[in-house]
Amino acid sequence: MSSDPQANPAAGKTVIRNIGLMLSGDIAHPILDADTIVVVDGRIAAVGKQGGVETSGATKVIDAQGCVVAPGLIDNHVHPTAGDWTPRQNQIGWIDSTLHGGVTTIVSAGEAHYPGRPRDIVGVKALGIAAQRSFSNFRPSGMKILAGAPVLEPGMTENDFRELAEAGVTLIGEVGLGGVK
Template identity: 50%
Template sequence: MSRTLVTGIGTLLTGDLDAPVAEPEDLLIVDGLIAELGTSARPGDVDQVIDAQGATVAPGLIDSHCHVVLGDYTPRQTAVGFLASYVHGGITSVVSPGEIHLPGRPHDAAGVKALAVLAQRSWSEYRPGGMKVNGGAVVLEPVLTPDDFKELASLGVRYAKFGFGRYADPADGLAQVKAAQEAGILVTCHSGGASIPGSKPITTEHLLSLAPDVCGHLNGGPTSLDAAGLRTIVAETEMALQLVQAGNLRSAIELVDLVREHGAGHRVVLGSDTPTGTGTMPLGVLKTVAELSSLAGVEPPVAWAWATGNVSRIYGLAAGVLAPGRPADLVVMDAPWGAQAPDALGALARGDIPGISLVLIDGEIKALTSRNTPAAARKARITPEVPEPPGSAHVC
């Protein structure tokens, strides 16, 4: 049994939208799970002590829209190791919207199902840099039948993506969207203008007809719906509202205003929508949190909950909330060294990227001294000392 005590917490974010900040009490991790918040355990009772030294402790970010393929490689950007690098941006889990960037991606029923199952199985076993990848979303095609979706669900496929299949008109996908949902598969739908050659624009009317569970990149992927369409989706549906870094920032700010107006914060999830033509962005989700906090007036703990607990609840994940029994996927962060803010939340409110000094996944240290963020003003201290994990930054 492994036991880790996290102490010296200055601010504790929970990821729970209803109570996004908790009293900064000590936290006990046992065998990779959060065992106690407000523990009475002391350093002599545990194997490892993490002293946050007054910094902020938060659940690891969950990128709800990450374009994985197979392995830690993106053919769109011919980049290797991008997922391990995303861990250094505080992202401990990602959700795949289907392995749509696979060269030669199949469109026949047998190939579509085989790819989804292969990716689901592969990502269940492979964790680059410790990253948890929820992959293997089936890409909806007109050849798929209700029995296909029942088979996929029985084999562990949990997600589906609509918007890249060979439909003459997106409205023709209604049968597949409904069949997937009836099989218990969560459906995310592209929204807005076409994202890559071969895809089609999906309008407000399409979305209202299809009624997916998640309205993908509602602020644009990269082109958003118009203002009237954004209002309609927020006000007249119950879809989850996905805001992404690779979208339209102006639309994201307009959407935050609509979310406030309609009390729809429980429906908001954040993602990067990368790697795409925008590139690989290890700080993509963290940057979105900073932008929404500084430009749209979202309280940083709320924005953090949109990127953690909300994603966990909507996608049915275990991680994302700091509570007993949940995976100990944690980020320790502070204001960047030399910044004008006193702590990580102050940095986010100014639009600054916090400095990450520690990332834990299932209670194991996966990153020290993030190679992608600025240096943290206050760094976590580990007892007994541990070496820098492979891929961490090295002090010059």
């Protein structure tokens, strides 16, 4: 597992050609009229038909052999804890396994499985902020992880949520995991 492939993007120009079907991710126009992707220095620079995009000067050409290309999927219900380890299944590598299934972004529904998860308000806020900041700085295998979803506990006030928001926390954990049912 690499920590952040975005930190060292592939230099040069890569052309992926002979794509059989390209999905857009746009429900109104789900299929693109395209068979070629051009990537420059690790970023998609062009998508289109082979004759309609600039492919000269490619340092690498990949023949997709008619494969389907789709945008990365989003899993909006995960419970991240520490890096690529989950205590719930006592498993290392779950993020890599998720990535292999086509998911490139995951959204925390609360760091509920964190061993010894705090239930006091100060601890709840600290864990939420720590998770948000940790995964903002760490992208296991390039996976985007939106974390820092405090599990709600009784006694939290508007000021607590303001403090969380000011610290960069934008999520709330799944209701019912903590003391608030």
